[in-house]
Amino acid sequence: MISAAEALKDFQKITPKNIPLVEPFSKGHRACQGCGEVLALRLVAKAVGMDMIAVSATGCMEIISSPYPQTAWEVPWIHVAFENAAAVASGVEASRKALIRKGRIKDDGAKVVAFAGDGGTADIGIQALSGALERGHDFTYVCLDNEAYMNTGIQRSSSTPYGAMTTTSPPGPKSRGQMTWKKNMPMIAAAHNIPYVATASPAWHIDLMNKVKKAVTVPGPAYVHIYSPCPTGWRCGPEVSIETARKVVQSRVFPLYEVIDGRFVLSRDIKKPIPVKEYLDTQRRFRHLGEKDIAYIQKRVDDDWARLLSLVQATNPVAAE
Amino acid sequence: MGRRVGLEVSLACAEAVKLCNADVIAAYPITPQTHIVEHLAELVAEGHLDAEFVPVESEHSAMSACVGSAAAGARTFTSTSSQGLALMHEILFITSSLRLPIVMAVANRSLSAPISIWNDHSDIMAERDIGWVQTFAENGQEVLDLMIHAFKVGEDPRVNLPVAVNMDGFILTHVIEPMVMPDQAEVDAYLPPYKPSQWLNPAQPISLGMVGVPEVYTEAKKANLVALEDSYPAIVEHWEGFAKAFGRSYQPIESHRTDGADTLFVTMGSLGETCMSAVDQMREDGRSVGQVRIRLWRPFPVDDFLAAIKGAKNLIVLDRALCPGILAGPVATELRALLYAKGVRPFVANFVAGLGGRDVTRTDFVAMLDKAEQAAADGQEITCQMVGVKE
Ligand SMILES: Cc1ncc(C[n+]2csc(CCOP(=O)(O)OP(=O)(O)O)c2C)c(N)n1
Ligand code: SF4
Ligand SMILES: [Mg+2]
Numbered sequence: 001m002i003s004a005a006e007a008l009k010d011f012q013k014i015t016p017k018n019i020p021l022v023e024p025f026s027k028g029h030r031a032c033q034g035c036g037e038v039l040a041l042r043l044v045a046k047a048v049g050m051d052m053i054a055v056s057a058t059g060c061m062e063i064i065s066s067p068y069p070q071t072a073w074e075v076p077w078i079h080v081a082f083e084n085a086a087a088v089a090s091g092v093e094a095s096r097k098a099l100i101r102k103g104r105i106k107d108d109g110a111k112v113v114a115f116a117g118d119g120g121t122a123d124i125g126i127q128a129l130s131g132a133l134e135r136g137h138d139f140t141y142v143c144l145d146n147e148a149y150m151n152t153g154i155q156r157s158s159s160t161p162y163g164a165m166t167t168t169s170p171p172g173p174k175s176r177g178q179m180t181w182k183k184n185m186p187m188i189a190a191a192h193n194i195p196y197v198a199t200a201s202p203a204w205h206i207d208l209m210n211k212v213k214k215a216v217t218v219p220g221p222a223y224v225h226i227y228s229p230c231p232t233g234w235r236c237g238p239e240v241s242i243e244t245a246r247k248v249v250q251s252r253v254f255p256l257y258e259v260i261d262g263r264f265v266l267s268r269d270i271k272k273p274i275p276v277k278e279y280l281d282t283q284r285r286f287r288h289l290g291e292k293d294i295a296y297i298q299k300r301v302d303d304d305w306a307r308l309l310s311l312v313q314a315t316n317p318v319a320a321e
Numbered sequence: 322m323g324r325r326v327g328l329e330v331s332l333a334c335a336e337a338v339k340l341c342n343a344d345v346i347a348a349y350p351i352t353p354q355t356h357i358v359e360h361l362a363e364l365v366a367e368g369h370l371d372a373e374f375v376p377v378e379s380e381h382s383a384m385s386a387c388v389g390s391a392a393a394g395a396r397t398f399t400s401t402s403s404q405g406l407a408l409m410h411e412i413l414f415i416t417s418s419l420r421l422p423i424v425m426a427v428a429n430r431s432l433s434a435p436i437s438i439w440n441d442h443s444d445i446m447a448e449r450d451i452g453w454v455q456t457f458a459e460n461g462q463e464v465l466d467l468m469i470h471a472f473k474v475g476e477d478p479r480v481n482l483p484v485a486v487n488m489d490g491f492i493l494t495h496v497i498e499p500m501v502m503p504d505q506a507e508v509d510a511y512l513p514p515y516k517p518s519q520w521l522n523p524a525q526p527i528s529l530g531m532v533g534v535p536e537v538y539t540e541a542k543k544a545n546l547v548a549l550e551d552s553y554p555a556i557v558e559h560w561e562g563f564a565k566a567f568g569r570s571y572q573p574i575e576s577h578r579t580d581g582a583d584t585l586f587v588t589m590g591s592l593g594e595t596c597m598s599a600v601d602q603m604r605e606d607g608r609s610v611g612q613v614r615i616r617l618w619r620p621f622p623v624d625d626f627l628a629a630i631k632g633a634k635n636l637i638v639l640d641r642a643l644c645p646g647i648l649a650g651p652v653a654t655e656l657r658a659l660l661y662a663k664g665v666r667p668f669v670a671n672f673v674a675g676l677g678g679r680d681v682t683r684t685d686f687v688a689m690l691d692k693a694e695q696a697a698a699d700g701q702e703i704t705c706q707m708v709g710v711k712e
Binding site (some may be wrong): 012023050051052053055062063067068069071074075076077078079080081083084086087088089090091092093094095096097098099101102104105108111127128130132134135267 | 344345347372375376377378379381383385386387388389390391392393394395397411412415419454514520521522523524526527528529530531532533534537541630685
């Protein structure tokens with residue numbers, strides 16, 4: 001198998017001038033107003049194109065896109081259950097591999113892409129995901145991270161950030177809301193030594209689409225983790241979705257980077273970060289937090305950023321000035 | 322027409338998958354299924370079977386990968402047992418509802434706790450309602466034959482359903498038996514390559530596994546129900562075709578010395594053979610006894626069963642699993658309900674035997690007959706009575 005870097009040698013970037021016009025995921029779905037997750041999904045679909053075979057986990061995006069007899073999917077799509085999108089995708093991939101080899105279907109170059117929320121990825125689906133990444137199936141896994149179980153009514157997941165209010169991490173005299181630090185899913189994916197891992201935010205839609213295009217271009221498994229604002233679950237107005245998606249990056253809370261063949265590359269070096277408070281203030285799920293909480297979050301965000309920078313340096317010995 | 326071989330039944334099962342030219346195998350090891358998947362991995366590694374072998378990280382993922390594989394158009398096989406089947410539970414219903422003709426060999430084994438690797442039917446009886454076609458084998462030849470039949474039935478465009486072939490763990494899977502191994506050409510003639518009517522094909526997109534709102538859910542489930550009921554003629558037809566092609570015939574319900582018998586044993590799986598030889602002996606001893614064997618468990622062949630037990634005064638229904646809280650094993654519960662609905666009223670004695678690998682001998686069958694005849698004469702009930710339990 002060739003390396004990701006080799007596969008991306010002649011990569012044709014998506015630019016504002018050549019944004020794909022296709023809509024594999026069509027309008028008319030039932031997501032909430034301002035839903036950042038469905039925006040991310042649409043951008044992913046555009047970047048992959050009409051030769052996508054989509055596999056969805058149970059969750060918001062599955063529910064809002066497929067109320068029988070209507071479907072928002074203009075490409076082949078399958079939903080099986082909540083925790084198994086990666087396993088289903090590996091079956092689709094294995095099937096096509098066998099059938100193409102045996103000459104029973106033609107090699108149409110279709111791309112297998114699995115979609116799941118943060119719950120379907122970091123919690124109940126992590127085993128199936130780890131298995132599929134480890135086995136090396138040629139597929140792309142997209143985690144649409146809205147930082148809670150939204151489809152079932154805003155319950156916490158292991159991807160819910162520290163301090164956030166959800167229906168199962170309510171703040172009160174004995175609780176600050178979510179009391180644990182967000183699980184670092186992209187790092188877990190990267191630890192599988194797969195060819196390509198990336199994080200993305202819909203506020204940088206061209207960057208997002210390019211990462212997805214790279215993910216489906218490299219041979220073997222690829223993982224793309226997309227921060228996906230959910231106004232309904234985060235208690236903010238639909239009009240601030242993109243602002244939130246921008247501030248989360250500018251505050252270094254959600255860094256944008258790629259891991260190509262194990263090499264960490266910052267997509268955006270945030271030299272002058274905004275304070276995390278400015279990001280937290282955009283959402284009412286954090287409004288119970290006091291100064292001490294915010295200082296704690298700021299400290300951990302700083303530490304995480306430093307760790308990421310050291311990984312960038314360690315894996316780019318030449319580029320390190 | 323085939324060749325005589327002596328082969329471990331697990332290997333025969335794997336050889337059947339090879340003869341059927343499966344495209345994808347996704348499986349996770351569990352005793353006593355292991356030899357089946359090990360042999361398949363070997364057949365693929367050696368290049369004897371051109372298939373993708375997906376060594377998944379759990380049975381849940383095994384069935385999930387099978388769903389993806391079959392939905393993308395491949396002939397797909399898996400095999401499991403006991404805890405593994407229980408772990409698949411969630412996906413088994415989805416498989417049949419999505420009408421995907423996956424074939425699964427179930428090496429029947431007890432369920433924990435206590436953990437036990439030995440044979441009974443607890444695993445599959447907990448999955449009665451998954452909407453799959455389900456058959457039971459009694460010996461190695463039947464495993465081989467039912468496997469080939471399973472692909473033929475599942476992929477029949479009239480059926481399009483997953484099929485589970487049940488074989489008792491160890492008692493069948495780990496025993497070397499003489500059998501006739503069909504030739505590749507014979508199997509190819511019986512089972513042409515799988516041609517799905519639709520699949521995850523970018524040239525003709527479909528959406529699979531959509532949301533069923535209350536206005537459509539009932540209709541969707543009704544369609545599943547009808548599909549399983551309607552699979553019956555295809556199942557029988559393909560057994561007839563099998564008999565023509567391979568010279569061995571199978572029926573949904575099979576009878577042994579039922580003519581004129583007052584009492585009939587009702588068995589499933591390998592215990593049927595022990596029962597058969599016990600019946601032969603008891604007949605010689607002048608007892609009025611026979612046996613019916615349930616080969617097709619789903620869809621349940623109601624008319625065949627009623628015809629097979631016609632005229633019998635007593636039935637002795639053997640269960641190899643429990644239905645805690647209702648004081649009858651699963652098979653007896655179902656048969657009593659069926660008989661009641663049909664207005665047929667033999668005396669039904671229900672014994673639970675062979676749990677977790679406990680031996681059931683010919684003597685046990687004689688004792689069951691004695692007890693059942695006595696209870697019938699005394700108007701006493703026998704239900705969920707455990708054979709050989711140490712109190
Ligand atoms: C086995 C199982 N457990 C629980 C559920 C209920 N459930 C459906 S979607 C969901 C949450 C989905 O959260 P996430 O993956 O983050 O996706 P989101 O809806 O937030 O996009 C839950 C808990 C289920 N469908 N299946
Ligand atoms: S609940 Fe959130 S993620 Fe789900 S559709 Fe609404 S905005 Fe989107
Ligand atoms: Mg979520």
